[in-house]
Amino acid sequence: MNSDPDPRLRFDPQDLGLTEFPRDFFLTDTTRIAREIIGTWFARRHKNQWYGARIVETEAYLGSTDAAAHSRRGRRTPRIEPMYQEGGHLYVFFVYGMHHCANVVTRPAGIAEAVLLRAAEGPGDTPSKLLSGPGKLCKALGITVASSGMDLLSGGNLCLFQRIGKGPDIGISKRIGVDYAGEAAGWPLRFFDKNSPAVSKSKNI
DNA sequence: CACATGATCGCCT
DNA sequence: GGCGATCATGTGG
Numbered sequence: 493m494n495s496d497p498d499p500r501l502r503f504d505p506q507d508l509g510l511t512e513f514p515r516d517f518f519l520t521d522t523t524r525i526a527r528e529i530i531g532t533w534f535a536r537r538h539k540n541q542w543y544g545a546r547i548v549e550t551e552a553y554l555g556s557t558d559a560a561a562h563s564r565r566g567r568r569t570p571r572i573e574p575m576y577q578e579g580g581h582l583y584v585f586f587v588y589g590m591h592h593c594a595n596v597v598t599r600p601a602g603i604a605e606a607v608l609l610r611a612a613e614g615p616g617d618t619p620s621k622l623l624s625g626p627g628k629l630c631k632a633l634g635i636t637v638a639s640s641g642m643d644l645l646s647g648g649n650l651c652l653f654q655r656i657g658k659g660p661d662i663g664i665s666k667r668i669g670v671d672y673a674g675e676a677a678g679w680p681l682r683f684f685d686k687n688s689p690a691v692s693k694s695k696n697i
Numbered sequence: 698c699a700c701a702t703g704a705t706c707g708c709c710t
Numbered sequence: 711g712g713c714g715a716t717c718a719t720g721t722g723g
Contacts, residue, residue, distance in 0.1 A: 536710080551704070553704070560704070561704085562704080567720090569719080569720070569721065570719095571718085571720090585718095586717080586718060586719090587702095587703055587704070587705070587717095587718085587719095588702095588703060588705050588706080588715080588716070588717085589703090589715070589716030589718075590705080590715070590716060591705050591706070591716080593705080595704085608704055625706070626704070627705050627706065628706080629706090637718095667704075668704075668705095669703085669704055669705070670704060672702090672703085673704095
């Protein structure tokens with residue numbers, strides 16, 4: 493089951509004038525999408541209230557040829573089945589016996605690629621550490637594997653809203669925590685808002 | 698069935 | 711910088 497979101501993340505997407513993405517946005521190049529997701533709002537509706545956060549750090553995971561991806565070498569298991577869905581769905585997994593990580597699935601159905609949501613900023617004066625990591629982001633929004641496979645574009649309880657205003661300054665680095673992946677571990681597939689306090693300096697290159 | 702490990706975090710030095 | 715927590719999942723027998 494999902495859990496209650498942190499009340500500090502309550503916000504009103506309509507107030508901010510946020511709009512959804514068209515499906516097409518999620519069907520193209522995963523690396524480009526990972527970059528474009530910086531500055532968007534990831535949100536969950538719970539008991540008819542919206543809770544959300546502005547994404548400031550992402551990583552692209554590229555499917556069968558990417559040794560760091562769960563879908564490496566064409567793997568297809570029940571856990572990662574949502575990665576094979578059409579772009580715009582959510583893939584959530586449980587790891588280290590205690591943390592959940594949320595991904596936005598990309599590309600057409602049958603191609604298992606996704607963008608990991610690594611860090612975000614809450615609305616208002618939410619502490620910058622509250623969402624500074626993929627596990628913390630899921631915890632604060634109360635998202636668990638119960639949400640894996642849900643569609644972000646069907647007017648349901650989960651949504652990714654388009655960025656408002658101009659795009660932030662983007663930094664790029666290799667991905668975090670994938671040292672087991674050989675050559676792929678060095679690929680420049682991590683994107684972050686250079687000016688966000690929710691992105692730790694030490695993780696930048 | 699048995700067992701090794703991980704797309705992390707917080708606490709320690 | 712290092713380490714332990716803690717368990718679902720994947721792999722192999």
